[in-house]
Amino acid sequence: MKKSVKIRLVVMAHPDDPELACGGTIAKWTEQGDEVYYIIVSCGEKGTWDRDVSPFNVAETREKEANEAAKYLGVKKVIFLRHPDGNIGLANTLKLEIAALIRKLKPHTIVTHDPWRRHFHPDHRATGFIVIDAIMIARDWHFYPFLREIGLEPHRADELLLTPSDNPTFINDISKTLDRKIKAIRIHKSQLGQLPNWEQRIKKMAETVGETSGFKYGEGFFQMRI
Ligand SMILES: [Zn+2]
Numbered sequence: 001m002k003k004s005v006k007i008r009l010v011v012m013a014h015p016d017d018p019e020l021a022c023g024g025t026i027a028k029w030t031e032q033g034d035e036v037y038y039i040i041v042s043c044g045e046k047g048t049w050d051r052d053v054s055p056f057n058v059a060e061t062r063e064k065e066a067n068e069a070a071k072y073l074g075v076k077k078v079i080f081l082r083h084p085d086g087n088i089g090l091a092n093t094l095k096l097e098i099a100a101l102i103r104k105l106k107p108h109t110i111v112t113h114d115p116w117r118r119h120f121h122p123d124h125r126a127t128g129f130i131v132i133d134a135i136m137i138a139r140d141w142h143f144y145p146f147l148r149e150i151g152l153e154p155h156r157a158d159e160l161l162l163t164p165s166d167n168p169t170f171i172n173d174i175s176k177t178l179d180r181k182i183k184a185i186r187i188h189k190s191q192l193g194q195l196p197n198w199e200q201r202i203k204k205m206a207e208t209v210g211e212t213s214g215f216k217y218g219e220g221f222f223q224m225r226i
């Protein structure tokens with residue numbers, strides 16, 4: 001019997017977050033034939049230490065890098081919402097944007113930042129909470145009736161995966177795809193200078209996370225049913 005194709009939606013704050021957080025899992029999903037989509041909330045235009053470069057140029061570069069890394073991992077489409085970097089917090093409009101896209105894409109799985117994790121970038125925390133609220137708007141009938149008028153019927157995803165998490169409940173074995181995760185991260189050239197020893201750190205973290213489940217390398221998620 002042919003395995004059914006699952007739609008996986010990864011909603012993250014910045015252009016390099018999907019690969020950094022769960023590139024090994026994304027590679028695994030596309031290799032097994034699943035359709036993966038990204039929603040990137042901000043273009044990360046403040047993500048540079050170079051005082052002389054314009055944020056507009058940074059945004060443009062980072063969108064290109066995101067598209068390229070996603071293409072390398074076999075992702076179907078990257079949707080950029082272009083909210084301001086470092087200031088993600090237009091909660092109601094952003095919730096509605098994400099809810100509308102969930103209704104349109106009808107994902108089985110939604111992945112986002114774990115907003116309850118300690119030591120966190122404010123955009124990651126904000127995005128995590130906003131995505132959780134958007135899932136409810138997408139799921140329940142009486143939220144924003146105009147969505148149904150424009151053809152976006154309620155959609156209930158099966159699972160929400162929060163990553164990285166301080167208390168993962170599900171470890172995915174990425175021993176076979178760690179290499180592709182690292183290659184995908186390397187495509188985000190503009191960011192590598194700001195991530196000292198990133199390759200070592202990513203490997204070490206994958207090792208530590210994988211170890212708990214007997215895998216060489218792993219990525220951890222806090223799994224919630226929706
Ligand atoms: Zn980020």
